[in-house]
Amino acid sequence: MKNYTAYTMEDFVGDEDFRNWVQGRGDSEEFWKAFMETHPDKKEMLKNAQQIILVTNVDDEHIIEAEIEEEVDKFLRAAGKINGFSSRSYPGDKILKIWPVWLKFSGIAALLILGIFLGAYFFYADKSPLLSALVINQMAETTNDSDNPLRLILSDHSVVILSPNSRLRYPSQFTGNSRKVYLTGEANFSVTHTSQPFMVYAGEMVTKVLGTRFVVRAFEKDKKISVQVLSGKVSVYSEKPSGTVNSRELNGLILTVNQAAIFEKGVRQLSKTLVSNPIVIAKENKVVNYFYDEVPLPVIFKELEKGYGIPIQFDEQNFEKCHITATLANETLYEKLDLLCKTVSASYEIVDGQIAISGSGCD
Numbered sequence: 483m484k485n486y487t488a489y490t491m492e493d494f495v496g497d498e499d500f501r502n503w504v505q506g507r508g509d510s511e512e513f514w515k516a517f518m519e520t521h522p523d524k525k526e527m528l529k530n531a532q533q534i535i536l537v538t539n540v541d542d543e544h545i546i547e548a549e550i551e552e553e554v555d556k557f558l559r560a561a562g563k564i565n566g567f568s569s570r571s572y573p574g575d576k577i578l579k580i581w582p583v584w585l586k587f588s589g590i591a592a593l594l595i596l597g598i599f600l601g602a603y604f605f606y607a608d609k610s611p612l613l614s615a616l617v618i619n620q621m622a623e624t625t626n627d628s629d630n631p632l633r634l635i636l637s638d639h640s641v642v643i644l645s646p647n648s649r650l651r652y653p654s655q656f657t658g659n660s661r662k663v664y665l666t667g668e669a670n671f672s673v674t675h676t677s678q679p680f681m682v683y684a685g686e687m688v689t690k691v692l693g694t695r696f697v698v699r700a701f702e703k704d705k706k707i708s709v710q711v712l713s714g715k716v717s718v719y720s721e722k723p724s725g726t727v728n729s730r731e732l733n734g735l736i737l738t739v740n741q742a743a744i745f746e747k748g749v750r751q752l753s754k755t756l757v758s759n760p761i762v763i764a765k766e767n768k769v770v771n772y773f774y775d776e777v778p779l780p781v782i783f784k785e786l787e788k789g790y791g792i793p794i795q796f797d798e799q800n801f802e803k804c805h806i807t808a809t810l811a812n813e814t815l816y817e818k819l820d821l822l823c824k825t826v827s828a829s830y831e832i833v834d835g836q837i838a839i840s841g842s843g844c845d
Contacts, residue, residue, distance in 0.1 A: 495531045495535060506631070529637070621651055621653055621654070622653070622654050623651045626647065629646055631644065640674045640680065645668035647701075650663060665683070668699040668700070668701065671695065673691055675692055680692065685707050690716065695711075696712055704747075706745060711739050715739075716736075717735070741754060741757070754834050760792060761790070772810055777805065779801045794839065797840075800843035801826065801844070819839075828840060
């Protein structure tokens, strides 16, 4: 049994179980959550180790130790010139003791230097403001080349489920007035609520939130970019390409739960619709499994509207004489609507993220 209470930051960086958890592999989620709750004194250390792992998340590759030593020596000399002290003023035994970790997990000398850079920051942030700023602004990039979703935890504790064949660029630590990440492919975001807006740049579309759950799909080969809202509210808008004076700039959209935005790349057109399978959001609502016995159709429409959080437009007076006897159990929202509309010879369509129902009603 590993004694994690005695681990240093370098120990956590080199621990295979901890690395797997940070990179979204394995099934130790509950263990690490419980560990942080029972050992609050380790939270900051775990956070620092987490950032190093995320920034240096690359495939293994053989590397010559002499080459690493040469690159590290260059870095320390450069750091000495920038910050006004010689490389010899670094406690080499403290910083260089993490070399075995990088030799084991890193395949590129430049990333080793980044690891040393981060290590120097933890020891000397108070002495070197420039060094601190460079480390904080470092961008990390994670690519999911596997066949399974990859779980990432960002520095603000937001969780990203990165789909296969997808790539995410993000700061090793969020600073400034906003949290910006850059997506190619598809990802499910569960954003921690803070005062800094969280912004996902995907192709020409930007999704902006404070804290909520949503899915962005933006593969380069696809003709469309989509955003689906799973909870809360997001704003979506098209980012005007730089250097294109006469390009069409689209107005933004506000999306709520079960709504989606579609951006047509060819015509640069942004539109609002509904997600492919809306979910019930009102837990107390009985629409999931409810028996209706001669209930006026407008009452059922209003319960569906409340249960799914989707506006349903219809002529209440036109349908008030339509009484329905039915059991709405495990059908999807669209299956429920199909059943109800077929019963009274009505039809529905999705317009601007809403459901519009039309029909002659009942005599």
